[in-house]
Amino acid sequence: xxxxxxxxxxxxxxxxxxxxxxxxxxxxxxxxxxxxxxxxxxxxxxxxxxxxxxxxxxxxxxxxxxxxxxxxxxxxxxxxxxxxxxxxxxxxxxxxxxxxxxxxxxxxxxxxxxxxxxxxxxxxxxxxxxxxxxxxxxxxxxxxxxxxxxxxxxxxxxxxxxxxxxxxxxxxxxxxxxxxxxxxxxxxxxxxxxxxxxxxxxxxxxxxxxxxxxxxxxxxxxxxxxxxxxxxxxxxxxxxxxxxxxxxxxxxxxxxxxxxxxxxxxxxxxxxxxxxxxxxxxxxxxxxxxxxxxxxxxxxxxxxxxxxxxxxxxxxxxxxxxxxxxxxxxxxxxxxxxxxxxxxxxxxxxxxxxxxxxxxxxxxxxxxxxxxxxxxxxxxxxxxxxxxxxxxxxxxx
Amino acid sequence: xxxxxxxxxxxxxxxxxxxxxxxxxxxxxxxxxxxxxxxxxxxxxxxxxxxxxxxxxxxxxxxxxxxxxxxxxxxxxxxxxxxxxxxxxxxxxxxxxxxxxxxxxxxxxxxxxxxxxxxxxxxxxxxxxxxxxxxxxxxxxxxxxxxxxxxxxxxxxxxxxxxxxxxxxxxxxxxxxxxxxxxxxxxxxxxxxxx
Numbered sequence: 001x002x003x004x005x006x007x008x009x010x011x012x013x014x015x016x017x018x019x020x021x022x023x024x025x026x027x028x029x030x031x032x033x034x035x036x037x038x039x040x041x042x043x044x045x046x047x048x049x050x051x052x053x054x055x056x057x058x059x060x061x062x063x064x065x066x067x068x069x070x071x072x073x074x075x076x077x078x079x080x081x082x083x084x085x086x087x088x089x090x091x092x093x094x095x096x097x098x099x100x101x102x103x104x105x106x107x108x109x110x111x112x113x114x115x116x117x118x119x120x121x122x123x124x125x126x127x128x129x130x131x132x133x134x135x136x137x138x139x140x141x142x143x144x145x146x147x148x149x150x151x152x153x154x155x156x157x158x159x160x161x162x163x164x165x166x167x168x169x170x171x172x173x174x175x176x177x178x179x180x181x182x183x184x185x186x187x188x189x190x191x192x193x194x195x196x197x198x199x200x201x202x203x204x205x206x207x208x209x210x211x212x213x214x215x216x217x218x219x220x221x222x223x224x225x226x227x228x229x230x231x232x233x234x235x236x237x238x239x240x241x242x243x244x245x246x247x248x249x250x251x252x253x254x255x256x257x258x259x260x261x262x263x264x265x266x267x268x269x270x271x272x273x274x275x276x277x278x279x280x281x282x283x284x285x286x287x288x289x290x291x292x293x294x295x296x297x298x299x300x301x302x303x304x305x306x307x308x309x310x311x312x313x314x315x316x317x318x319x320x321x322x323x324x325x326x327x328x329x330x331x332x333x334x335x336x337x338x339x340x341x342x343x344x345x346x347x348x349x350x351x352x353x354x355x356x357x358x359x360x361x362x363x364x365x366x367x368x369x370x371x372x373x374x375x376x377x378x379x380x381x382x383x384x385x386x387x388x389x390x391x392x393x394x395x396x397x
Numbered sequence: 398x399x400x401x402x403x404x405x406x407x408x409x410x411x412x413x414x415x416x417x418x419x420x421x422x423x424x425x426x427x428x429x430x431x432x433x434x435x436x437x438x439x440x441x442x443x444x445x446x447x448x449x450x451x452x453x454x455x456x457x458x459x460x461x462x463x464x465x466x467x468x469x470x471x472x473x474x475x476x477x478x479x480x481x482x483x484x485x486x487x488x489x490x491x492x493x494x495x496x497x498x499x500x501x502x503x504x505x506x507x508x509x510x511x512x513x514x515x516x517x518x519x520x521x522x523x524x525x526x527x528x529x530x531x532x533x534x535x536x537x538x539x540x541x542x543x544x545x546x547x548x549x550x551x552x553x554x555x556x557x558x559x560x561x562x563x564x565x566x567x568x569x570x571x572x573x574x575x576x577x578x579x580x581x582x583x584x585x586x587x588x589x590x591x592x
Contacts, residue, residue, distance in 0.1 A: 063420070065415070066415055067426070068428050161437050322412045323409050323412045324408065329589075376400075379402060380401055382401065383399075
């Protein structure tokens with residue numbers, strides 16, 4: 001039963017291709033069709049996740065604030081994305097008179113492309129990688145950086161002061177957080193000895209003492225790097241508390257100010273798909289990818305584990321959004337450069353210590369010290385800059 | 398010294414407690430599911446004025462005598478009254494037209510306070526939106542007239558007090574009339590006799 005479910009997606013595709021082959025479809029066409037099926041499946045699954053996330057995010061935020069959230073459309077409000085979609089498509093598509101029409105039109109498209117491209121290299125289950133690249137991690141970060149171009153295109157093309165300010169903030173933020181993000185990701189690649197996502201997942205397989213999973217997040221360096229990666233992922237997907245580029249209290253909607261209707265929906269979709277992609281990367285690098293957390297749970301298909309973990313990380317992102325207020329832009333950049341970047345170097349060094357100390361108990365302790373000391377040092381230094389005492393006012397009162 | 402980042406964890410714990418609590422503790426969810434659940438309005442809630450009639454027939458039991466005091470006192474002048482007349486052109490003690498434009502009315506309740514006949518009172522109906530901006534928001538006499546039982550239902554204590562006052566007034570009037578009748582029967586007045 002479990003084996004059947006495990007291989008169901010691949011078996012289904014093989015059966016379909018065999019059927020086509022029996023009807024005399026040439027081999028090159030079969031290859032193209034097989035690629036198209038993978039693309040269709042990945043895009044379909046992630047757009048479904050996007051639809052689900054858009055309503056679940058609202059429901060979770062509502063629950064945190066002791067409200068009920070959307071519950072009018074369909075059972076428990078689950079058809080809300082359909083209503084939102086119809087609303088978005090039927091809305092007027094406005095282009096400002098002074099806008100660069102071509103750039104303004106292309107920005108949402110350019111935004112969507114990297115968000116979908118990076119999905120190609122994620123290992124969704126055992127043997128389920130749409131594109132098995134040797135340097136998959138590199139591809140992920142290189143292509144993922146393309147969203148910055150789209151954000152700036154949107155800001156520049158809109159010919160609006162809020163848009164361009166939002167886009168400049170977005171660029172500053174994305175570039176700053178890209179560095180800790182990549183540095184944190186590199187640790188996992190370094191320990192696994194490969195840039196291939198499926199090899200990194202394979203390196204996290206097996207169980208210590210028969211029940212402790214060998215996920216990187218359970219080591220001191222992996223925990224630190226995973227946390228840094230998570231924070232970087234929040235910033236890269238423009239999510240609260242790093243949603244400064246769209247800070248509505250000061251910038252209307254940042255680079256999205258002049259977008260309406262379907263173009264806005266495309267941006268929104270790209271942001272959510274990008275968020276799920278980076279959650280998938282986090283799961284692949286540090287949470288064991290499609291590996292089950294306990295030996296007896298391997299009866300659950302590997303792809304179910306992957307998507308379960310991705311949804312758990314996405315839930316945490318929403319939880320963080322419900323908790324933390326938005327940062328100020330200088331605090332945001334200071335946090336990236338003065339805290340996250342040194343900490344990512346510490347995690348990097350700690351991973352190296354862990355590897356060269358033999359990956360045993362001693363290595364565990366050594367790597368813990370190597371990340372804990374800089375954490376306390378940088379952390380107390382960083383938080384000492386922000387006074388937590390009661391603010392005094394010179395002129396009022 | 399606090400561990401750096403402990404504040405964030407405390408915040409996350411608070412939000413997690415609220416998230417989980419909203420599923421188990423029903424009194425956390427204060428949202429009222431409006432069209433299905435109706436709020437129980439406090440007794441003193443008021444929206445716009447309406448006219449009271451006694452008994453079953455709105456026209457016959459109408460308390461309003463068309464004195465137009467409310468029309469004169471109304472600060473935004475949203476009340477419009479035309480007195481009814483019989484065929485001979487003699488004024489009758491009832492309005493032919495009594496309109497209140499609720500798009501102008503500011504719910505100040507001055508009409509209620511000045512009415513000597515306890516005829517105009519504040520309603521609690523708040524579902525008053527209409528598709529027609531002009532006609533539908535002017536409430537005419539037929540729409541304004543509501544029974545005393547309805548008044549008792551929405552403002553029980555106030556209505557009871559009003560009824561008591563009306564009853565007391567009626568008794569006082571009866572007593573006065575009786576006294577007058579007694580005086581007429583006995584023409585010798587004590588004031589004149591004292592001369």
